[in-house]
Each structure stands twice: as C-alpha cells, then as structure tokens.
Amino acid sequence: xxxxxxxxxxxxxxxxxxxxxxxxxxxxxxxxxxxxxxxxxxxxxxxxxxxxxxxxxxxxxxxxxxxxxxxxxxxxxxxxxxxxxxxxxxxxxxxxxxxxxxxxxxxxxxxxxxxxxxxxxxxxxxxxxxxxxxxxx
Amino acid sequence: xxxxxxxxxxxxxxxxxxxxxxxxxxxxxxxxxxxxxxxxxxxxxxxxxxxxxxxxxxxxxxxxxxxxxxxxxxxxxxxxxxxxxxxxxxxxxxxxxxxxxxxxxxxxxxxxxxxxxxxxxxxxxxxxxxxxxxxxxxxxxxxxxxxxxxxxxxxxxxxxxxxxxxxxxxxxxxxxxxxxxxxxxxxxxxxxxxxxxxxxxxxxxxxxxxxxxxxxxxxxxxxxxxxxxxxxxxxxxxxxxxxxxxxxxxxxxxxxxxxxxxxxxxxxxxxxxxxxxxxxxxxxxxxxxxxxxxxxxxxxxxxxxxxxxxxxxxxxxxxxxxxxxxxxxxxxxxxxxxxxxxxxxxxxxxxxxxxxxxxxxxxxxxxxxxxxxxxxxxxxxxxxxxxxxxxxxxxxxxxxxxxxxxxxxxxxxxxxxxxxxxxxxxxxxxxxxxxxxxxxxxxxxxxxxxxxxxxxxxxxxxxxxxxxxxxxxxxxxxxxxxxxxxxxxxxxxxxxxxxxxxxxxxxxxxxxxxxxxxxxxxxxxxxxxxxxxxxxxxxxxxxxxxxxxxxxxxxxxxxxxxxxxxxxxxxxxxxxxxxxxxxxxxxxxxxxxxxxxxxxxxxxxxxxxxxxxxxxxxxxxxxxxxxxxxxx
Numbered sequence: 076x077x078x079x080x081x082x083x084x085x086x087x088x089x090x091x092x093x094x095x096x097x098x099x100x101x102x103x104x105x106x107x108x109x110x111x112x113x114x115x116x117x118x119x120x121x122x123x124x125x126x127x128x129x130x131x132x133x134x135x136x137x138x139x140x141x142x143x144x145x146x147x148x149x150x151x152x153x154x155x156x157x158x159x160x161x162x163x164x165x166x167x168x169x170x171x172x173x174x175x176x177x178x179x180x181x182x183x184x185x186x187x188x189x190x191x192x193x194x195x196x197x198x199x200x201x202x203x204x205x206x207x208x209x210x211x212x
Numbered sequence: 213x214x215x216x217x218x219x220x221x222x223x224x225x226x227x228x229x230x231x232x233x234x235x236x237x238x239x240x241x242x243x244x245x246x247x248x249x250x251x252x253x254x255x256x257x258x259x260x261x262x263x264x265x266x267x268x269x270x271x272x273x274x275x276x277x278x279x280x281x282x283x284x285x286x287x288x289x290x291x292x293x294x295x296x297x298x299x300x301x302x303x304x305x306x307x308x309x310x311x312x313x314x315x316x317x318x319x320x321x322x323x324x325x326x327x328x329x330x331x332x333x334x335x336x337x338x339x340x341x342x343x344x345x346x347x348x349x350x351x352x353x354x355x356x357x358x359x360x361x362x363x364x365x366x367x368x369x370x371x372x373x374x375x376x377x378x379x380x381x382x383x384x385x386x387x388x389x390x391x392x393x394x395x396x397x398x399x400x401x402x403x404x405x406x407x408x409x410x411x412x413x414x415x416x417x418x419x420x421x422x423x424x425x426x427x428x429x430x431x432x433x434x435x436x437x438x439x440x441x442x443x444x445x446x447x448x449x450x451x452x453x454x455x456x457x458x459x460x461x462x463x464x465x466x467x468x469x470x471x472x473x474x475x476x477x478x479x480x481x482x483x484x485x486x487x488x489x490x491x492x493x494x495x496x497x498x499x500x501x502x503x504x505x506x507x508x509x510x511x512x513x514x515x516x517x518x519x520x521x522x523x524x525x526x527x528x529x530x531x532x533x534x535x536x537x538x539x540x541x542x543x544x545x546x547x548x549x550x551x552x553x554x555x556x557x558x559x560x561x562x563x564x565x566x567x568x569x570x571x572x573x574x575x576x577x578x579x580x581x582x583x584x585x586x587x588x589x590x591x592x593x594x595x596x597x598x599x600x601x602x603x604x605x606x607x608x609x610x611x612x613x614x615x616x617x618x619x620x621x622x623x624x625x626x627x628x629x630x631x632x633x634x635x636x637x638x639x640x641x642x643x644x645x646x647x648x649x650x651x652x653x654x655x656x657x658x659x660x661x662x663x664x665x666x667x668x669x670x671x672x673x674x675x676x677x678x679x680x681x682x683x684x685x686x687x688x689x690x691x692x693x694x695x696x697x698x699x700x701x702x703x704x705x706x707x708x709x710x711x712x713x714x715x716x717x718x719x720x721x722x723x724x725x726x727x728x729x730x731x732x733x734x735x736x737x738x739x740x741x742x743x744x745x746x747x748x749x750x751x752x753x754x755x756x757x758x759x760x761x762x763x764x765x766x767x768x769x770x771x772x773x774x775x776x777x778x779x780x781x782x783x784x785x786x787x788x789x790x791x792x793x794x795x796x797x798x799x800x801x802x803x804x805x806x807x808x809x810x811x812x813x814x815x816x817x818x819x820x821x822x823x824x825x826x827x828x829x830x831x832x833x834x835x836x837x838x839x840x841x842x843x844x
Contacts, residue, residue: 108372108373108375111375112372112375115375116375117375118374118375118376119375120375121373121374121375121376122374122375124373125370125373125374128373140459140463144400145292145293146293147293147296147297148396148399148400151392151393151396152396152400155393155396155444156463156466158366158370158389159441159466159467159470161366161369161370162362162365162366162369162470162473163362163469163470163473165365165366165368165369166340166356166361166362166365166366166473168365169332169339169340169361169364169365169368170339170340170356170361171339172338172339173332173335173337173338173339174332174333174335174365174368174369175335176372179368179369179372179373182369183369183373
C-alpha cells in the first residue's frame with residue numbers, strides 16, 4: 076500500500092506541474108545523457124538520468140493514452156509507448172543522416188517535447204476527440 | 213466435530229497461502245531468484261556448445277522451487293501489481309540463459325544483428341543499414357523498413373541513454389523487453405475477457421508454458437522484437453474492438469506499424485488482424501440492417517487476411533532476391549493419410565509425443581476453451597463487446613492455422629520456417645489457458661473441501677484431512693511449476709555447435725586494439741561472427757568477410773591449404789581489388805576446435821615454415837593469429 080501511495084504521489088507531482096518544470100527536468104536529463112555519452116562514459120550516471128527521463132515521460136504518455144488503467148499498468152504502457160516513439164523517431168533521424176551522440180540527444184528531446192505537449196493538450200482538452208474515448212472493458 | 217469441520221472449511225476457503233505467511237513466501241521467492249541468477253552466473257563458460265552442457269546441477273531444482281513459490285504467490289491473496297512484478301522477475305530469469313551462460317550469446321543471426329548495431333553505434337554507417345545505399349529507391353525504402361534498422365535505431369538510442377556497452381546492451385535488449393512487457397500485455401489482454409485479476413496474473417505467468425515464448429525471447433533479433441510489438445498491437449486491437457474513441461484506433465495503428473518496422477512477418481500478421489478487427493466492428497454495426505451482406509463482408513475480409521501473408525511472400529521478389537512460390541513439391545511422396553494428417557494436425561502430425569505435449573497442447577487447450585466460450589455464449593449475455601473480442605480472437609487463431617497450412621504444404625523456398633507462426637498462435641491461446649487452469653484449480657479446491665467434509669464425518673476411514681487437503685492444494689502449483697520448468701528445459705536447445713568462445717572474442721579485440729590502419733582478416737565463420745560483434749559487419753577499416761561470401765571462403769581455404777607469406781600477400785591484394793579497398797595489414801586466424809584433428813598442427817607448422825609472423829596466441833594455444841603488413 077505504501078508503494079502505491081509513493082508512486083501515486085510521484086505521478087501526481089509530475090502531472091500537476093503547471094510550469095513545465097518536469098519537462099525542463101527531462102531536458103536536463105537529456106543534457107546529462109549527452110554529457111555522459113561524450114565525456115563521462117558512466118553507466119551509473121546514464122542509468123540514473125535515463126530512469127528519471129523514463130519516469131517523467133512515461134507518466135505523461137501513460138496519462139494521455141491509458142488514464143483508466145491501474146497505476147502500474149499505466150506506467151508500463153506509457154514506458155512501452157515511449158520506447159516505440161524513441162525507436163520510430165530514432166529510425167527517422169538515422170535514415171536522414173545517422174545516430175551519433177548529438178542526434179541521439181535530439182531524438183530524446185523530440186520525444187520529451189512530444190510527450191509533454193500531448194499531455195498538456197489532453198489536460199487542456201485541446202483535442203476533444205482524444206479525450207472522448209470511452210472504454211467498455 | 214462439526215465445529216472443527218466448519219473451522220477447516222473456513223480456513224481452506226481462503227486462497228492457497230494464508231496472508232500472514234505470504235511475506236515469508238515472498239522473501240523466500242526473492243532469495244530463490246537471487247540464487248537462480250547466481251547459479252546461472254556460475255554456469256558461465258568460455259567454451260560451450262549448449263547451456264545444459266555447463267549448467268550448474270542445482271539450477272533446475274532451484275528453478276523449479278522458485279517457480280513453485282511464484283505459482284503459490286499467484287494463487288494467494290497478494291495484490292495483483294505485486295504478483296505482476298514477481299512474474300516479470302521470473303520472466304527475465306527465464307530469458308537470459310544464452311546471454312549469461314555463453315560468452316557472446318547464441319551464434320548466428322543475433323551476432324550479425326549486433327554487428328549491424330555496432331555500425332550504427334560507432335557512426336560508421338550513414339542513412340541506415342546496409343553500408344552502401346541501394347541504387348533503386350524502392351529497394352532502399354524496403355531496406356529502411358527492414359527490422360534491423362528499427363532495432364539498431366532503438367537499441368543505439370537506449371544504449372546511449374543508459375551509457376552501457378553496445379555488446380551487453382544488445383545481448384540483453386530483447387530478453388529484458390520480452391521479460392518485462394510480455395507478462396504485462398498478457399495480463400492486460402486477459403483482463404479484457406475476465407474481471408478476475410488472478411486469472412489475468414496467471415495468464416502473464418502461463419505465457420512461459422509455451423517453449424516458443426521462451427526461446428524467441430532470448431535472441432536479440434528483429435523478429436523477436438516484432439513479436440513483442442505484435443503482442444502489444446493485439447492487445448490494442450482488442451481495446452479498439454471494445455471502445456469507441458480515436459485513441460484505441462491510434463494505438464492499434466502505432467503498434468501495428470512498430471511491429472511492421474520491427475519485422476515484416478510480425479507486421480503483416482498484425483495488419484491482417486487489424487483488417488479483421490475493423491471488419492468485425494463493421495459487421496456488428498451492419499448485421500442488424502443487412503445480415504447477409506455483413507456476413508459476406510466478414511467472410512471476404514477473412515479470406516483477404518488469410519491471403520495477405522502468402523501474397524506478401526510472393527511479391528517480396530519484386531524488391532528482394534527471394535524465390536518463394538506456390539508449389540506442390542512438399543506433398544510429393546506423401547500418402548493420402550499423411551496429407552490428411554498434415555491438414556488436420558498441422559505441425560503436430562509428425563511430432564513426437566513430448567513435442568506435441570510441449571508445443572501443441574497449450575494452444576490446443578486454449579483453442580478448445582475459446583470455442584467453448586464462443587459456443588456457450590455465456591459472455592454474450594454479460595457483455596457484447598467481450599463476445600466481439602472473442603469472435604475476433606477465434607477468427608485470428610483460425611487465420612493463423614490456415615496460413616500455417618498454406619505455408620507448410622503449398623509454398624516453397626520460404627525465407628523463414630513456417631513454425632514462426634506458432635508464436636502468434638501461442639500469444640492468442642495464453643489467456644484461455646489461464647481460464648481453464650484457474651477453473652481446474654477452483655474445481656480441485658472445491659473437491660478437496662468436499663472430501664475433507666466427508667473425512668471429518670468418518671475420521672478413522674481415511675488419511676488425515678489436513679494432509680489430503682495440503683496435497684490437493686499443492687497439486688496445481690506443483691503441476692504448473694513442473695510444466696513451466698519443463699518448457700524452459702525443452703525450449704533451450706540440447707544440441708548445438710561450439711558457440712563463439714571467449715578467446716575468439718579476445719583475439720579480435722586484441723587485433724582491433726593493436727592495429728593502426730586499415731586491415732582485413734581471413735578466418736572461419738566463427739571468427740567472422742566474433743569480428744562483426746566487435747568492429748561491425750563489413751567495416752571497411754576492419755574487414756571480415758561475410759560467412760556466405762564465396763570470395764572470402766575461397767581465400768580462407770587457400771590460406772589454410774597453403775599458409776605462407778606469398779598466399780597472404782596474394783589474398784590481401786585480391787581483397788583490395790574485389791572490394792576496392794586499400795588495406796595494408798592482413799591477419800590470418802586459425803583455431804584448433806574448428807578444424808579436423810591434426811589439421812591445426814599442420815597449418816601452424818606450415819605457416820611458421822612459410823615465414824608468417826605470429827601476432828598472438830590465445831586460449832591456451834588453441835588460437836593463432838598470423839600477421840602480414842605491407843611495407844611502404
């Protein structure tokens with residue numbers, strides 16, 4: 076129960092941010108990933124930064140597309156969708172030129188922006204169609 | 213006596229494990245998982261053919277006990293989320309045998325994919341794989357959407373994010389993806405049919421009952437990634453069938469597209485099912501107005517879905533040098549009875565009893581339950597959308613059965629084994645397996661309670677009710693854990709060639725670290741695989757011939773037959789002419805375990821007589837590297 080409350084609080088904090096603070100944090104993580112790839116080469120730093128990046132963006136995506144699911148399922152599906160977006164945008168960038176450290180960071184920034192914007196769109200009901208989904212399951 | 217009976221019945225009506233003992237069982241499970249990983253790590257070997265050859269003798273009993281504890285937790289009153297996390301850990305454990313035990317994962321396609329990923333990771337390749345862009349734009353587009361590019365892009369992005377080595381990142385990529393997401397999707401998919409979360413959790417565990425699900429989750433190759441995204445698309449298709457919004461439709465398209473770019477087979481099956489789902493939804497809308505037209509539309513859609521895969525295989529020749537065609541060659545020499553057997557039983561017709569039990573029984577049980585549900589129509593009364601989802605899964609299952617038979621009996625020169633379709637079938641069967649096993653477990657529990665009641669009335673005529681009840685209640689977890697352990701044992705091959713050895717990897721790393729300038733290596737296919745993993749496939753600065761390149765094979769054979777300085781110079785010049793390259797250094801690698809007895813000693817002594825410089829010796833003198841450098 077304590078775990079559920081803890082994760083719920085994290086999710087709530089990320090979602091109730093009105094000033095794009097967590098989107099900024101996500102960009103900072105991308106910067107850390109870039110510094111790690113270029114200079115530091117530490118898996119510890121990479122895993123820590125990626126964990127935060129995944130947490131923020133998976134929460135955004137999970138709440139855009141799977142708001143009716145249970146918290147764990149929502150987070151897992153959000154992570155899965157994040158991985159698909161990373162793959163598809165990474166593939167596009169690779170087809171255009173290549174996937175070096177800078178372009179990989181660009182991929183992460185694009186996905187982060189996309190997740191954040193989609194969440195804000197859903198939150199402010201800009202996309203009416205997206206928010207009228209009703210599941211009978 | 214009656215009070216005692218009441219007390220016993222009350223206690224047994226509760227889930228398999230009492231809540232107070234649950235934490236102890238969970239702690240024990242955690243300990244057993246750690247022990248299993250440790251035993252797996254202890255089994256890691258430098259020179260190995262199969263995982264079972266070097267597996268620690270205590271591993272299988274420990275794995276069985278771990279699975280038993282997990283099944284017991286699954287049948288307990290623990291929260292579904294906790295159970296799911298524990299299932300994920302078990303799933304990861306089941307899929308990392310090759311990566312942990314072998315020095316460089318399973319040989320072949322996985323290593324080639326790693327070599328291609330290495331090219332992207334080291335910025336050697338531009339505009340995707342292959343290295344040299346195709347002249348035809350159609351072929352170039354086809355290449356972009358081949359699974360290897362998507363996997364490389366995703367793999368490299370994640371590897372850079374986590375800051376891990378591409379070698380380990382690639383080897384663990386699919387086992388982790390599979391281990392984490394397949395149980396989650398199985399859980400969610402079963403939730404579409406059952407409100408009972410315990411059945412959904414059981415389903416996430418029962419995916420491991422299928423050996424296909426174990427083995428495909430161990431290789432980091434495009435088709436395995438394709439299976440993961442296919443399973444996701446299947447879930448979102450089911451969500452689309454049960455919802456009215458655009459969101460489910462979008463997700464269905466996104467994941468079907470992801471499975472298509474992961475692997476064409478997964479993508480085509482995914483889109484065939486998508487077509488079927490859209491038609492079923494329309495059928496539901498239109499059947500009241502024009503039932504005949506709706507039924508004809510559904511039938512036509514089913515036929516188109518079935519024909520999508522065979523047609524795609526035929527038309528693949530337009531963009532790729534494949535020669536798949538329809539033909540009756542596979543039926544030649546078969547008796548009428550054998551042909552009928554193949555039609556009815558498919559791949560099970562020629563299989564042994566144990567193969568049928570391991571590969572066919574699970575999906576057969578799943579199909580039987582699916583048909584029963586559909587026929588009884590019990591769901592129909594409860595919820596129309598569930599019935600539609602069930603109808604879709606049944607038609608999808610049928611589509612796969614027909615496609616398998618077409619590929620197996622009427623098509624020749626297929627680019628892959630038709631058995632790859634089994635994985636799709638097993639994904640569809642898993643939820644229904646869980647339903648029937650949960651039903652059996654509930655029946656066993658009920659029977660046990662009844663027996664205890666009778667025994668308490670006649671206490672001197674039977675064995676202790678407590679012993680009997682414990683035995684009955686443990687029966688299902690014992691059977692399930694035994695089945696899962698057998699599935700894991702069956703899935704990993706028991707015969708195999710000598711895998712890439714640790715000293716082969718060491719040798720190619722040594723060459724890469726100690727060479728300044730462009731070089732070419734003449735070696736057997738095992739050295740080529742090892743080289744590809746470390747420097748990338750067809751890297752022009754560190755070139756290893758493809759194992760299927762006749763030019764490379766001829767040059768290596770020549771080097772083996774007459775290992776001398778002159779042959780080496782000649783081979784390097786031939787390579788430079790053939791590939792329009794300017795390598796100045798050549799290496800010739802020969803190793804004892806890959807040659808027939810006596811051949812290794814002859815090559816070594818002849819090379820030394822022929823003035824070839826020994827560059828390095830590895831693996832207790834089992835591997836020699838000879839070097840030649842062109843002087844300015």
